[in-house]
Amino acid sequence: MRLSSSLASILLAGTRLTGSVSAYPAHTESQAEAREPEFGALDSRGLTLKIGKEPGGDAKCPKTTNPGFEPQPEHKYTMNQIKQAFLQAAKLAADSKQIGDMTMASTSYKGFMEEQKIMAGPPSPEQLSALESLFSNSKTSVSDVALNITRPYLRAIRESPSSRSTPAESQCSRIWRTINNAVKELTEFNDKLAELVFEIHQVSDSHGADILMTDFNQEWAEFAWNCEPFVVKQPASTDLDRETKIQAWINMNAFCSKLTTHGNPKLNMVSDADWVIRRTLEKTPWEVFHHPDIDEEEDFMEDAFLDYRDYELEQRDVRSLNYWVPGAAAWFKLNSKVIYGMEGPMSHEHDWDETNWKGTKGWSKKRFAYWIERFEWISKVTALEKSTKQLAQECADVMKRVQGNSGP
Numbered sequence: 001m002r003l004s005s006s007l008a009s010i011l012l013a014g015t016r017l018t019g020s021v022s023a024y025p026a027h028t029e030s031q032a033e034a035r036e037p038e039f040g041a042l043d044s045r046g047l048t049l050k051i052g053k054e055p056g057g058d059a060k061c062p063k064t065t066n067p068g069f070e071p072q073p074e075h076k077y078t079m080n081q082i083k084q085a086f087l088q089a090a091k092l093a094a095d096s097k098q099i100g101d102m103t104m105a106s107t108s109y110k111g112f113m114e115e116q117k118i119m120a121g122p123p124s125p126e127q128l129s130a131l132e133s134l135f136s137n138s139k140t141s142v143s144d145v146a147l148n149i150t151r152p153y154l155r156a157i158r159e160s161p162s163s164r165s166t167p168a169e170s171q172c173s174r175i176w177r178t179i180n181n182a183v184k185e186l187t188e189f190n191d192k193l194a195e196l197v198f199e200i201h202q203v204s205d206s207h208g209a210d211i212l213m214t215d216f217n218q219e220w221a222e223f224a225w226n227c228e229p230f231v232v233k234q235p236a237s238t239d240l241d242r243e244t245k246i247q248a249w250i251n252m253n254a255f256c257s258k259l260t261t262h263g264n265p266k267l268n269m270v271s272d273a274d275w276v277i278r279r280t281l282e283k284t285p286w287e288v289f290h291h292p293d294i295d296e297e298e299d300f301m302e303d304a305f306l307d308y309r310d311y312e313l314e315q316r317d318v319r320s321l322n323y324w325v326p327g328a329a330a331w332f333k334l335n336s337k338v339i340y341g342m343e344g345p346m347s348h349e350h351d352w353d354e355t356n357w358k359g360t361k362g363w364s365k366k367r368f369a370y371w372i373e374r375f376e377w378i379s380k381v382t383a384l385e386k387s388t389k390q391l392a393q394e395c396a397d398v399m400k401r402v403q404g405n406s407g408p
Helices: 005-007 079-118 125-136 141-161 167-175 175-185 186-203 209-226 242-260 274-281 298-316 318-340 366-379 386-404
Strands: none
Touching: 005 209, 079 125, 079 175, 125 141, 125 175, 125 186, 141 167, 167 175, 175 186, 175 209, 175 242, 186 242, 242 318, 274 318, 274 366, 298 318, 318 366, 318 386, 366 386
């Protein structure tokens, strides 16, 4: 499947690249004007997309590498015969995929949980059991899962109130690494994972509820976001895990955006997403044709230089927006009102990290208006996937409604 076909069926996170799952809670700002894309199908909430082939997508046939394969005499076929053959193959693939999708949500978590149990330094068995119940039973109370996950952690803190370095505490804090991994890998549970973290935050305990969330914030900032927002790059076009990595990127942004919708200042993740927004809407590396930072590596890398050069140029191509736009859009589709009302400095904005925004640094309504213009520009870029352009226009529409309803 071409990446364009995959992205064409994504309406941000929570929507699997290869399946159909919930994208956003029912209270999205743009839901009133949600419309069905011509190559997908929406559920009753208007937010679940089912995979469909994007019009104009290429069909590629694998080449055999079997040394024992003997080529047959060449045959000539009419265009109609070729077309019918492709249609038949597409139908077989679609039928196979549909069967796979029906079992996706009920089986994908099992392998994930087994991996978490045997990884180096796993969380406590009690916590893993609680988390698995969230995935295995749709009727499980998320608040009960939150209590069961926090119970061993808080028990360890109570037993050693003067120290936070006990083995029990250390083991229990590892649940955040598992939740981090689940956000990236288990697309179909994106909504539930956001709700789970919110419910964990609601747990009241005088001995350590705040400590628990501090560990979450540290885990997310240092490891989930990679602690290096300025070096995050889209996977190479030759990367065999490209679609998986893109899906993980979308999932992370959607998860954080969903946490922000709860309105709790301690769960407002927008301040950590400013670099995603600026990278998507304020930088235009494709307008530069001389890249000294790439050229200077030519003499040192020798044979490896061409691969390095091509990869770096992919990052600066306008088509890199097919990667960045879904991540940034996750914030505007759900939190445009929050972003519109923000003021003050941005967490990751630095003088040396220049962008095309020439106004005052920090969050502002003028900058918000500039982002609307950028989304509208993106929606008209011929080189981009249709899904990317459509998503950019939807974001611009949501933002303009927020802007128009702000009042005097």
